[in-house]
Amino acid sequence: MSRGPTDGRGNRTEISNHSFGAAVDLNEENNGLYEKCFAWSKKCALRKGGRYRPGEDPLSLREESPAVVELKKAGFLWGGRIAGNQKDFMHFSPTGY
Numbered sequence: 001m002s003r004g005p006t007d008g009r010g011n012r013t014e015i016s017n018h019s020f021g022a023a024v025d026l027n028e029e030n031n032g033l034y035e036k037c038f039a040w041s042k043k044c045a046l047r048k049g050g051r052y053r054p055g056e057d058p059l060s061l062r063e064e065s066p067a068v069v070e071l072k073k074a075g076f077l078w079g080g081r082i083a084g085n086q087k088d089f090m091h092f093s094p095t096g097y
């Protein structure tokens with residue numbers, strides 16, 4: 001349950017692309033899911049996973065990281081570049097969400 005509107009406790013209420021085997025998370029400990037994050041900055045609020053530290057932690061993914069480049073070639077979009085107030089740096093799927 002990581003998509004759709006939130007319930008009274010702030011939890012998403014719809015099934016994610018992971019449920020269908022159409023999404024993958026990489027290095028969750030180094031590529032967290034952030035909220036209040038229209039554009040990445042250290043002021044974004046970490047919701048899940050470990051801190052995202054591009055340029056400091058070699059396991060924090062960047063646009064030029066081989067995993068990002070190869071997954072994009074395979075048709076996946078990166079959750080670190082999705083529109084809206086979340087950035088999910090560990091996440092890849094055909095839609096990015």
Ligand SMILES: [Zn+2]
Nearest residue numbers: 023024025091
């Ligand atoms: Zn994910």
